[in-house]
Amino acid sequence: MTVLQNASDVLRLFGSGCSDLTVTEVTTRLGIPKANASRLLKAMRDAGMLETIGDTRRHRPGRMMLDLASAFRKSLGVIGQAGEVVAAVTERFGHTGYVSLREGREVTAVADFPGTNDLRVVSNIGRRLTAHGSATGRTLLARMSDAEVQAVYAGRPELDGLLPRLDAIRASGFAYSSQESTPGVDAIAIAVGDPTTEEAVSLCIVYPHAVVGEDDRDEMLAALASGATRIARDLGDAKFVAPRIPEKGLFA
Amino acid sequence: MTVLQNASDVLRLFGSGCSDLTVTEVTTRLGIPKANASRLLKAMRDAGMLETIGDTRRHRPGRMMLDLASAFRKSLGVIGQAGEVVAAVTERFGHTGYVSLREGREVTAVADFPGTNDLRVVSNIGRRLTAHGSATGRTLLARMSDAEVQAVYAGRPELDGLLPRLDAIRASGFAYSSQESTPGVDAIAIAVGDPTTEEAVSLCIVYPHAVVGEDDRDEMLAALASGATRIARDLGDAKFVAPRIPEKGLFA
DNA sequence: GCATTTGTTCCGATTTATGGAACTCATAAT
C-alpha cells in the first residue's frame, strides 16, 4: 500500500462528518499499526496536508485544502457548478431540476436531474421554453438591463408587462411560477453567472403543484439559494442578488 | 524527497490561481523528471487527490477536497472563522478589525486585528461597549426577536428608538455607525452565528472617518459581507441576512 | 504525411515505508 493511498484514506476520514483526528483514531479507523499512523500524520503535517489544532494532538486538514476546494470549483465552470447544486437539491427533495441557458428569446436546459418521487415532473432536456414565459427565462432576462431586454424584444408583444416582472426578480433574487409552462407544475429559479466568461445559467427546480406545501417550497428555495449564492461568491458575480426567503404568504 | 511532499507540492500549485494541471506543467513548475511527474499524478489520481477533467489530460483536485475544506472550517468554530474573515479584510484594507461577543447589554472583543495604515484606529481588546450604542452590539441584538430584546432592556431608557434601528439592520443585513463610540471613527459590522452552539459573533471593521471614501467603505462592506455569508452558509445560520450593498448615497 | 510535443513504461540502484516491540510522556487511579 502506497503512502499516498494511506494519506488519502486519512483525508477521507474527514469527509464523513468528523472535523479532527488523532493518531489513535486513525489507527483504529483505518486498522493500521499505530507506528505507521504516527509517522503518516507527521509526514502529512510536514507536507502541509494536515495541521495540529492549537497545541493539542488533534489534527485537521491544512489550510492549503481551502485553495483546493476553490480550484476544483473554478475548473468546473458555471454550468458544472450549477449542476452540482441542482443535483444536490434534486437528491434531497426528489423533484426534478434543470440548469438552463438563454439564447435570444428562448431558454434550453443544458443539464437535467430527474426527480425520484413517485409523482414528479418528467425531465425533458433540450425542450425549449420562451424566456419571457418561464421562471428560468425571466431570471436570466433579469440579469440584463431594461434597455438590453427591450433590444431583444424590440417591437414584440411579449414585452408587455415583462419589465416590471423582471424588476421584481431583481429585488427578490429569484423567480417563481405556478402552472405556467405546464399545467399542474410549479417552478423555482435562480440565475447566476460567471463575469469572466459572461456565461449565465439558471438553476431551476420543478415540482407538482399539488404535492408541495409552502414549507417544502421555502426549503427548496433556501437550498437552491444557498448553492447559487456560493457560486456567485466564488466567481465574483456582481449581478447576483442573494435571494431573500420571503415571509409566509408573501411568496410569489 | 518523500512522495507526500511531492504530492503536496503539486496540490500547492493549485493554490496560486491555476485551476488545472498537466504532466508537463508539473515537471516544469516543480523541476522534476517527467517520469516522476507522470507516475505521481497517476498515483494521486488513484488515491482520489486528483481527477482528470473530462477525458482530457488535465487534472484538477479531487472531489474529496471539497469535504476537507468544510472539515477545516468546522474545526475552527464561529469565532475562528469570523477571525479569519476579519483578518483578511484588515490585511487588505489596513484598517483595524474585531470579532465581538455580546453578554447582556454589553459587547466585548474576543479577537482583534490591528490595522497597518499610518492613521488607524488602535485596537483595544477587552474594551466593553454598550450593545445598544455600537454597530457591533446592534447587529447581535438584531439577531434576537423584539420580545427578547425588550426582555434584556426591560424598563431601561436605552430601549428608546432601538427596535426600529434593529429592524433596519434585519433588513439590510449589516450595521454602520459614524463617530458613535469614538469621535472620528466609523464602523461596519455584520453578525453571524452557529445554530448548533447558539454562539453569535459580530465581525467589525473600524476606520478613521476622515480617510475613507464611499467606494472604499462599500468595498470593505462587500468583503466583510462575502466572508460572513460564507460562514453563515457553512454553518446553516438561518437568522443570517445576506447584506445588500446599498446604492451610493443610500448608505446609513 | 511527417515532425513535434506530450505522456507512459522499463530498468537497476537507492530511498522510503512497514510492523512489532521498546520507549517516553502525560494523565488518572490507588
Add this chain to the structure above:
DNA sequence: ATTATGAGTTCCATAAATCGGAACAAATGC
C-alpha cells in the same frame, strides 16, 4: 507519592516503493 493506563514516538531489519535516464507510445500541429 506511586503505580497503572493510554497516547504517541522511536528503533530496527525487512520489504516495498521511488528515482532518473532513456526508450517507447500517443496525441497534436504543420
